[in-house]
Amino acid sequence: MQHYSPAVERVLDHMSEVRGGKLDLSWMNSNPGGWGVRATPRDERGLGLEDLNQVGIYGEVPDHGGEHGSMAPRGAEVPADTPALGCYDINDKSLVWADNVALLYDEAVARQWSSARDVPWDKLKPLPDDLEKAMCQLCTGLTEVEFIAGDMPAKWMWHINHDFHEVKCFLATQIADEARHLEVFRKRALANGGGLLKASPGSEQLLRAIIEAPDYTTASSLMHILAEGFVLTLFRNGEMLALSEVEKKIFRLCMQDEARHVAYGTMHLKYFLEKHPERAEDIHEILRHGEEAIFGLSMEPQTSEPRAILAGGGVDHIFEGMAKLGYLYTKQVREYLHRLKVAGLDRSSRLAIPLELPS
Amino acid sequence: MLFPSVEWFQALCNAANANPERFRRLGTVDLVLVAKIDYPHQSRLFEIVFSGYHCAGVREVSSTRAAREGAVILEGPFEAWKEMVANIKANGQADLAHTLNTLTLYDTPMRVWAESQLDTDLFYRYQQNLQEFFDSASHFETEFAGPEATSVYN
């Protein structure tokens, strides 16, 4: 006869008691306050995560997450002997929440796309060397930076109390989005006779600042508002500069995702500053650091020159391209300042970089 | 179909709603867009409401202030609108130089704005849907009209 460990033996004993008719069924009477709810879809889009927050206790998001430290679902009865996982140390709602986060999750799920299926790769055509190289260099840079917005949420997600599952679900969609951004730019670089060109040490400075930010909200301000806000404008620019329908579609679809990430970051900072106005100086300080790092990128030829070549329409028109990018830079900075204003942070007089580039 | 008119924008709405699978694939949109067509001495404004997978309605409004809260304004001179719509008709969809993003990026010939930057950002967040929405103008004939034609505010 086979011998099992005491733990397995206990389960086998229990199973034989159940077979003998000794049932427990106490779980059927648990959590009476959470019973009898009927979540309904708000409209034809189907039952969303946000819809679940409209029913009874399930919509009550606590200011301080459960002390039990487990993955027990918010709204369930949690047995007293539930062990803590020992990893949740972001327990205050204000440190991660945004009032639009469940809606953004629902939207993200509904708006996923595929770089294999939704980009008309067969429309790529051979391009003059300077334009193909500029596009490939731009894609090299984007392939390099995109997944910071996957790595940064991944660094913090497992610290976030499980009662704020909406935030975790949204960040999971962001990670999926960034995976797609990484691969779609890699695909474009490798799909038209070119290839990857030169990596960017300057970008790494900014990425490092994001990954080393001391807490989630400073990391989020730096990434969701500053970096992704700037990338959003870069994608708008990319859509305009597109050399074919392929790039047009890539940049447009990425732009949509990026706007969602920026919307979360802006509304998170707003929520955070409403609860912790005394932390505004910390945010100013990290943003100052980030602004300087992002501005420093324009010193790097592999970052700035391909954009100017694409904007001008060729290496012979690179200075016209630079003038166009100057206009966009100002727009980028203004939009960034406006988003911060929505979040309750006025940085207009403290901006660490010029509002306009010297002509 | 006369451009601009409620009927013209309603035709775009009908095209979107008649093809739910296409818009289901693109994903949900929650947005109030005001198309503002500027003439030398006046403007015509059409408010288009998107909700979930549907275009929920079109109406003409007298000013941007009369539009719903959070509206995103897409504005430009009549000639720019005319060129965009004609381009869509000629190509079956906007060509590389006539997409909504391209026309608005440098704030000329068209411009997009809202009271709050987060609302302006919705224009970027739903760009593919909006492009396909306007691209469906390729399905019908458009005649172009001056400011006085069909306006309920004349």
Ligand SMILES: [Fe+2]
């Ligand atoms: Fe991205």
Ligand SMILES: [Fe+2]
């Ligand atoms: Fe992003």
